[in-house]
Amino acid sequence: MIIIFSILNLTFILLLRTIFIVIFGLAIYQGYLSVSKDSGKTNHKISIIDKYGSIVPYWLPLLEGSMNFGMRVISQYPKYISLLYGKYILPLLEIYIAYPILAFVVFFLLYYLFIRLDRPIRTSSFVRFHILQAILLFLINSVLGASYKSLPIEFRSSLAGLAVTNILFLFTVSTIIYSVIKSIEGQYPEIPIISEAVKMQISEINQ
Template identity: 80%
Template sequence: MIILFSILNLAVILLFRTILIIIFGLATYQICLTTFKQSISKENKVSILDKYSSVIPYWLPLLEGSMNFGMRVISQYPKQILLLYNKYILPLLEIYIAYPMLAFVVFFLLYYLFIRLDRPIQTSSFVRFNIFQAILLFLINSVLGASYKSLPIEFRSSFVGLAMTNILFLFTLSTIFYSVVKSIEGKYPQIPIISEAVKMQISDIN
């Protein structure tokens, strides 16, 4: 029974590693392809500034998802990903964890400055769309994280619990990478349900 459990656990870990490598590979390929196309394109509807400004807010759900799920399973991922995580995400994550109110301050500032109708900062609908989508992803990760932490520790430490953690972390990574790639392309990321909710609030989307 113990041997079977170990084999299943190893199989799940290998599966998640493979999926993550594929996601990273596709994201890297898409970014490189998009950059090349943009370099030879004469017409671009979304400015470079808007594209890369739209990427920044996605740090918020990334840190929230990393805190809730990533820290528990990141050691199982390939060494290269672990090195990137430790170099770029972990330092910010330590600050994020040390000051838990910081996330909500950033959340309210983003909403106040960019989303509400009488916002003080006027920016393009493309940037506002991505900011609002990042906010929704942050809220979803917060709710999922709180729900997950309310489960018994025995369940969270079990095979099923670790598998669930991996799935939730992959959900966080995949939605953020997809959104970042689409933002760099100058296209609106289309995440089912979430993007539709954003469009209902951002009325000036073409």
């Protein structure tokens, strides 16, 4: 029975690694296509500062998702992914965990400075769209993380719990990578439900 469980566990981990590598590869390929398009045709409506400035707020949901899900499963991914995670994300994540109030301070500052009707900083709709979407992804990850932690420890430590953790972590990473690529392209991402909700909110703010 133990041998069968070990085989199933190994098979499951290999499958998850394969899925992650495919998603990562597609993201790199899409990024290459984006750079190729930008080199041949410049988007004059959205400045380079707006494009790359819109990437910064996505660190908030990335750290939240990494804290809730990534730390539990990152050791199961390929070694180079774990090394990148440990080098670039883990140092920030340690600060994020040590001072949890920082997340909500950044959250309220982003909303106060860039999103609300009487905001003190005036930016383009493109930048505000990405900031608001990053805020919404942060809230979604916070709710999912709290819901997951409320589940029995027996479930979270089981194979099914591991599957749920990986799915939630892949959701976080894939939506952020996709949004960052679209930001670099100077385009609006189309994440079902989430992006539509952001567009509706931005439209109301602009009225």
